[in-house]
Amino acid sequence: MSADFLNPVALEVLQHYSRLLWSGSPQPLGNHGGFSGARLWQIDGPAGPLCLRAWPAGFPPERLLFIHLCITCARNAGLAFVPRMLPSLHQTLRIDYGGRLWELQEWLSGEADYHRRPSSVKLRAACAALARLHACWPSSDRFNAKPCPAVRRRLEAVREWRELVRSGWQPLAQAAPDDPARQAAERAWQILSHRIDAIPDLLKRWNTRIWPLQPCLCDVWHDHVLFDGNHVTGVVDYGAMKIDHPAVDVARLLGSLVEDDPAGWTTGLTAYREVRPFTAEEEELARALDVAGTTVGASVWLRWLYHDGKEFADRVAAARRLEVLVKRIEKWY
Known part of the structure; x- marks a missing residue:
């Protein structure tokens, strides 16, 4: 179902x-810069603009229920930077229509402008907001203590990459000469040939370590944190939420905001710890997840671009995402 076809469906919803x-x-806003397959529309409302979202085709209803429960919990805790969900006429938070799941929520103001206007105050605000979210979603008896799922996902991605490479696949064989991602793909291929094999050793210490788990965002990064000046006005896009360890969110956020800047990590972690505990061991886990996630992320983008058949409405934007990962990994040598 194309985005154009969905436009009249949105009005019906x-x-x-x-x-x-x-x-x-x-x-219509298309995917609004994202790559999940979701589609967004902005709508006028008497109390301010609203956001209508069509989730990707096939998105599991039980996952959306989990996400809505977490969002509602955070809003009820007074977190105004979490979007307020609006109920339907039947008092449901989702509509099942036209082969997709839909939701309506308030449109949060602000800009994802940390890279254009960085400051320690904004960094602290972002990390404090993340900690407040985590404090709303504490671990409980419903989530058994287990090894960190983010560690297992990264190890599984390494295993899949190795299998793909052993099959003889090469991304550059699929890249057209004028492909905007070709240059970044060439560099990623070279880096991964000798970098990705280090990931299992990096994560070995954490593979069997048991942690209390809780709901986590699992994709909170630069473009998902909105600011008005130095104030966080929005944390958006909850589609990747899973039960995991909070270190995965700390890694994703700090890695995207300050990359490898030691002072930035110290500033962010200090602000986070002023809201909720985060041990030295958890910090070590976060740093390992950051390195592993950046490396594995490059392999995932190569697979999406040249193997899995994932469609991109804006391939140039996809190329930029791969380029960011490649540039960071290159700095490690």
């Missing part, structure tokens, strides 16, 4: 919500 909430026609 809005009929399932009170007209007191919205007015006018939904303005």
Whole structure:
């Protein structure tokens, strides 16, 4: 189902919500810079703009229920930077329509502008916001203590990469001469040939370590944290949420904001610890997950671009994402 086909469907979906909430026609935003397969529309509302989301086709309803429960919990705890979910006429937070799951939520203001306007105050604000979210979603008896799932995911990605390479596959054989991702792909291929095999040793210490687990964002990065000046106004996109260890979010956020800057990590961790505990051992786990996640991330992008058949509405933007990972890994040599 194309994005163009979904535009009239979006207006039909809005009929399932009170007209007191919205007015006018939904303005299509496509994937709004994301690559998950979700589609977004901005809608006018009397209390401010709203966001209508169509989740990717086949998105599991039970996962969306989990996400909505976590978002509602955070809003009920007073976290205004979490979007407020709006119920349908049937008092549900999701609509199943046209082969997709849909939701309506408030549109959070602000810009993801940390890289353009970095400051220690903004860094502290972002890490404190993450800690406040984690504090809303504590571990409980429902989540058995287990090894860190993020560690297992990274090790599984390494195993899949090795199998793919042993099969004789090479990404450059699939790259057209004018492919905007070709240059970054060539560099990633060279780096991964001798870098990815170090990941199992890096994570070996953590592979069997048992941790209390809890809901985590699992993809909180630069573009998902909105600011107005130095104030965090939004943490957006909860589609990757899983039960995991908070270190995976600390790694993803700090790795995307400050990369390998020691002072930045210290500033961010200090702000996080002012809200909730984060031990020295958890910090070591976060740093290992950051390095492993960056390396494995490059392999995942190569697979998406040249093996898995993933479609990109903006291949140039996809190439930029791979380029960021490659540049960072190159600095480690």
